[in-house]
Amino acid sequence: MKLSEKLYYVGVDDVKLDLFESHFKVPGGMSYNSYVIADDRAAVMDAVEKSFADRWLSNIGEALGERKPDYLVVLHMEPDHSSGILKFMERYPEARIVSSQKAFAMMKNFFGNDFPERRIAVSEGDTLSLGGCELSFIAAPMVHWPEVTVAYEKSGGVLFSADAFGKFGAIHGRDVTDVGEDWDSEARRYYFGIVGKYGAQVQALLRKVSSLDVRTICPLHGPVISHDAGRCVELYNTWSSYEPEEKGVTIAYTSVYGNTAKAACHLFGKLATGGAGPVAIYDLARCDVAEAIGDAFRYDKLVLASTTYNTDVFPHMREFIEALALRGYRGRTVGIIENGSWAPTAARVMKELLSGCKDITFADTEVRIVSAPDGETFLKLDALAEELSAKS
Numbered sequence: 401m402k403l404s405e406k407l408y409y410v411g412v413d414d415v416k417l418d419l420f421e422s423h424f425k426v427p428g429g430m431s432y433n434s435y436v437i438a439d440d441r442a443a444v445m446d447a448v449e450k451s452f453a454d455r456w457l458s459n460i461g462e463a464l465g466e467r468k469p470d471y472l473v474v475l476h477m478e479p480d481h482s483s484g485i486l487k488f489m490e491r492y493p494e495a496r497i498v499s500s501q502k503a504f505a506m507m508k509n510f511f512g513n514d515f516p517e518r519r520i521a522v523s524e525g526d527t528l529s530l531g532g533c534e535l536s537f538i539a540a541p542m543v544h545w546p547e548v549t550v551a552y553e554k555s556g557g558v559l560f561s562a563d564a565f566g567k568f569g570a571i572h573g574r575d576v577t578d579v580g581e582d583w584d585s586e587a588r589r590y591y592f593g594i595v596g597k598y599g600a601q602v603q604a605l606l607r608k609v610s611s612l613d614v615r616t617i618c619p620l621h622g623p624v625i626s627h628d629a630g631r632c633v634e635l636y637n638t639w640s641s642y643e644p645e646e647k648g649v650t651i652a653y654t655s656v657y658g659n660t661a662k663a664a665c666h667l668f669g670k671l672a673t674g675g676a677g678p679v680a681i682y683d684l685a686r687c688d689v690a691e692a693i694g695d696a697f698r699y700d701k702l703v704l705a706s707t708t709y710n711t712d713v714f715p716h717m718r719e720f721i722e723a724l725a726l727r728g729y730r731g732r733t734v735g736i737i738e739n740g741s742w743a744p745t746a747a748r749v750m751k752e753l754l755s756g757c758k759d760i761t762f763a764d765t766e767v768r769i770v771s772a773p774d775g776e777t778f779l780k781l782d783a784l785a786e787e788l789s790a791k792s
């Protein structure tokens with residue numbers, strides 16, 4: 401698909417994938433993006449997953465017609481982008497491969513070959529002229545792998561951003577610059593699921609590109625961002641600085657017999673009518689946890705409600721809090737609801753699990769349920785709702 405006079409989208413869709421990275425649900429499939437810059441010299445920007453290499457090579461052929469690519473530029477070595485490299489190198493024996501030293505070291509490890517006769521190693525500040533277009537390379541270490549480089553093409557104001565600004569969901573033959581669906585939800589789930597641990601590194605990258613006139617972002621997954629690049633950069637700035645996007649509450653609960661669930665639902669009802677902002681509720685045993693993680697970062701308040709389980713907290717709750725802590729969760733107000741039939745410990749454990757997170761303020765109202773919520777519990781839940789609403 402032609403994006404501009406010299407720029408083509410040559411990516412592929414994986415619509416049968418069950419779990420991206422064996423972890424994240426992708427009901428809308430996944431795209432592996434690649435681009436062709438057809439200037440005096442032609443560059444292919446990144447590869448695709450190897451099972452889709454034939455389709456990708458055919459897309460490249462369609463974009464270039466009789467011409468052959470001069471370069472394959474590899475910005476990121478994760479196999480969903482890089483495992484198709486070998487097929488490209490066989491198909492186009494004259495082409496040279498452009499990448500960072502760290503990426504070439506990874507090629508050796510992944511493929512047993514780092515293409516010593518055909519390689520051009522680039523580092524931050526280097527440029528590659530294609531004629532009228534020129535790629536400038538910018539190191540983006542740990543966004544979210546160490547070898548990651550992004551490339552900026554000045555004449556078109558295009559940032560090839562590697563996995564940054566990626567989104568779950570395939571293109572499904574739609575216009576890749578306008579897939580007609582909300583970007584934020586699946587981009588947020590992708591960001592906090594995959595990149596979220598590396599907020600400082602994303603901030604460093606945003607600082608580096610802040611002086612550039614970025615009009616189009618070409619990520620390695622999801623749509624090309626051409627209409628509202630500034631807004632997406634602003635969202636990335638919010639996410640990577642761990643600031644909440646808006647006032648609101650995420651309630652995350654676990655429940656074996658339904659009593660903690662009943663309390664969580666009561667709180668949801670109170671908060672939804674109480675002016676605390678939007679409220680999201682998740683049963684951690686059944687929901688898409690990546691979505692719950694995304695909403696925990698999205699809103700400024702979180703309520704954790706859990707059954708006590710073998711003098712610990714319920715396993716799904718432990719995993720959830722550990723996932724938040726691993727991603728640098730901080731700067732939020734947290735309400736706690738615990739349940740136990742003989743020796744409740746869930747509240748203590750949940751607080752301990754959050755103890756490494758910076759700037760967490762626990763709500764004054766803590767709710768303890770002994771087996772099933774009673775009249776006193778509901779009053780406490782109402783008080784918690786009031787306290788959280790008052791903080792809005």
Ligand SMILES: Cc1cc2nc3c(=O)[nH]c(=O)nc-3n(C[C@H](O)[C@H](O)[C@H](O)COP(=O)(O)O)c2cc1C
Nearest residue numbers: 655656657658659660708710711740741742743771
């Ligand atoms: C396997 C298992 C272990 C439990 N361990 C504890 C425990 O260590 N301390 C406690 O007070 N209750 C314990 N409980 C009881 C539950 O925490 C308690 O019944 C609670 O009210 C269940 O809430 P729910 O209806 O939301 O599932 C345990 C329950 C199960 C199923």
